Amino acid sequence: xxxxxxxxxxxxxxxxxxxxxxxxxxxxxxNTAMGWFRQAPGKERxxxxxxxxxxxxxxxxxSVKGRFTISRDNAKDTVYLQxxxxxxxxxxxxxxxxxxxxxxxxxxFSSWGQGTQVTVSS
Numbered sequence: 001x002x003x004x005x006x007x008x009x010x011x012x013x014x015x016x017x018x019x020x021x022x023x024x025x026x027x028x029x030x031n032t033a034m035g036w037f038r039q040a041p042g043k044e045r046x047x048x049x050x051x052x053x054x055x056x057x058x059x060x061x062x063s064v065k066g067r068f069t070i071s072r073d074n075a076k077d078t079v080y081l082q083x084x085x086x087x088x089x090x091x092x093x094x095x096x097x098x099x100x101x102x103x104x105x106x107x108x109f110s111s112w113g114q115g116t117q118v119t120v121s122s
């Protein structure tokens with residue numbers, strides 16, 4: 001089981017930027033594909049982005065392509081989500097997640113963080 005702690009959420013105006021961080025422990029980080037998900041009030045949790053253990057390949061939801069960037073620093077056991085050009089519809093609780101594999105996927109994540117709130121005002 002991987003322990004995950006997110007940080008970096010907050011309140012931002014539309015068009016602004018935020019960077020989320022997720023610190024991991026409990027598993028060799030470079031062997032762990034990571035992802036970000038979000039859940040808005042009254043909606044199901046949805047995939048946002050994922051990255052392989054090596055960091056060489058990433059995947060994004062269509063709704064965030066070109067605006068969000070997932071990256072990782074394996075020396076720091078940390079994954080990031082840089083969010084630019086934020087929109088009110090990006091408002092949600094954002095969750096970091098880990099897979100028991102270095103390979104990318106949009107599902108089958110076994111460990112989850114506690115979530116961090118992102119609120120985008122119009």
